[in-house]
Amino acid sequence: MKKVTINSVASYAGVSKKTVSRVLNNEPNVSDATREKVLKVFKELDYTPNPIARGLAQNRSFIIGCLYDNPSKSYITRVQTGALAACHELNYNLLIHPCELRGEELISNIEHLIQTSRLDGIVLTPPFSDFPELVSFLKSKKIPYARVASAVLEDDSISVRSNDEQGAFEITEHLIKLGHKEIAFIKGHPDHSATEQRFKGYRRALASNGIEFDERLVEEGNFSYHSGVDSARTILDLNPRPTAVFASNDYMAAAVLKLATQMQLRVPDDISIAGFDNAPIARHIWPGLTTIAQPVEEMTQQAVKQLITHISDPQESPYQVTLEAKLITRESTAAIK
Amino acid sequence: MKKVTINSVASYAGVSKKTVSRVLNNEPNVSDATREKVLKVFKELDYTPNPIARGLAQNRSFIIGCLYDNPSKSYITRVQTGALAACHELNYNLLIHPCELRGEELISNIEHLIQTSRLDGIVLTPPFSDFPELVSFLKSKKIPYARVASAVLEDDSISVRSNDEQGAFEITEHLIKLGHKEIAFIKGHPDHSATEQRFKGYRRALASNGIEFDERLVEEGNFSYHSGVDSARTILDLNPRPTAVFASNDYMAAAVLKLATQMQLRVPDDISIAGFDNAPIARHIWPGLTTIAQPVEEMTQQAVKQLITHISDPQESPYQVTLEAKLITRESTAAIK
């Protein structure tokens, strides 16, 4: 079977390859008759343009890189799902790039990635969305980028986020309305801007309900299950013990639940537990975790879609969107007795 | 800043571009002096060859596709980690392709993928590793492929698996040695060859220990948490109730644990529970799940590495390897009282 290229199509249709190219790219200046003729030959010969040849001529790869470093596999999968959806829609490919590096090593790693893979653009997910050195490096290299779930908004970039601060506010207020006043809080990883945002929402809810903030109720976690265990140990040993715990993500909340169960505490009767993210584990344990759901796929899809649009037409104006987070109540929180 | 290409390097080094190409590809027939001179210019000019131009000339994309459809995010992430490691090592890129299609739709979807993305090869992960129609389609199209965790071994393909049957045998025997005789079993998804393998191991362990197989103790699951809940409901209502449950993966085992807890059963005092896969959830719940760990990253890495090697040099002989699975005991299983 002979390979079918733009040349076969051109000769078969009896036109020049430039004309075929015009039809391919939906360019104007082709008569309807010619266009249809060519389109028909596409089908007959089952022609698909070679993206590599296209890439060489246009100096682009049709590849978007997706950068992440997240302990939550489900979060990563959701990010990929959204990014992939946008890529498929716009005939791009997605290159995943998990990366644990920081600082200078991170920069040189990304530089190498860009140089070897010739990415057309890069989508930054937490915690990278808010790394100033990385963002300014990409700017200096003129690599288009989009940021997902970033806390910092700049004027000239593509950024799609959801409202972490508001989500944390709502879940804290949910606990307060159930009668809780001593609500412990477990922070996330300091690299993630969400950590600060969620803490702010917690404090704002306390403040707006006239509850004094108590530093002793706050523990430093890092989003991992393991850090949740450590924080839980301290919190559950507190005297008096808080009546509720709000962990900055579901893994840490699950850790609190595990430790509470081991200590013979009944959840939610003896203590209420809330998480954040609506990870699968939130409904895979018993009792199910009250948590906050964010539209991760939607955020990433919008970000990547906008990024590709920007690559194809750099005139596009900046795109900054904030999507809503949603409170999901399950069995792990209840009214105080 | 001017782009640095093979031409800039050639003129800067005072050689022809063919010579530069030879150095680039580590070909013979270049004098050591010339080679070093060129290598030096590479560094000075910070030159990296353009993979797209290379791809066009060689009619290859340097892209491997990774096909999967798995409810377990952690499994997918592990697959990706292994595949990525092999790709990085051999200067390939990885294209992820989650896909829920089956039958004809699957074939045409993959055909489209291959045609538009010009993959050089494809790595099949469960359940696709054992889809005969897909495998023969790839063969007919002469697309190199490798299979991960396949049960069926063919003579002429690349296949890296771990021993599911043996793993299931060992965990069942572990339960038997703890004194259990009535051990319920929850099957996985029928599309996955592991489902049959694990069931076989379970039956072999019963047989080799003189325990009669009881069909009423077997439930059909599909690897999802939800299916585990359904199966658990039936099993835990059995009279007499089995003293142990072996679920074909950890999600379903976690579901059994949840339901048992809701029914006020103590695990492992009242009932032992075992899973398979050593997914994160196995250690994120209390009690932790006794399970079987497979070297998923290692399997995938070997498969992809071998695949790329085969692409570069189709003379390579078939590569079939079986890696060991390992029993991990946690708190969810104990001796019968």
Added chain:
DNA sequence: CTGAAAGCGCTTACAG
């Protein structure tokens, strides 16, 4: 509205 020429950055096949 259409096309001939040149070029993208490499490699292949050949000649010396």
Added chain:
DNA sequence: CTGAAAGCGCTTACAG
């Protein structure tokens, strides 16, 4: 051991 020419399958810039 080295290189000039042609080509991979497209697009760009230009001419008509």
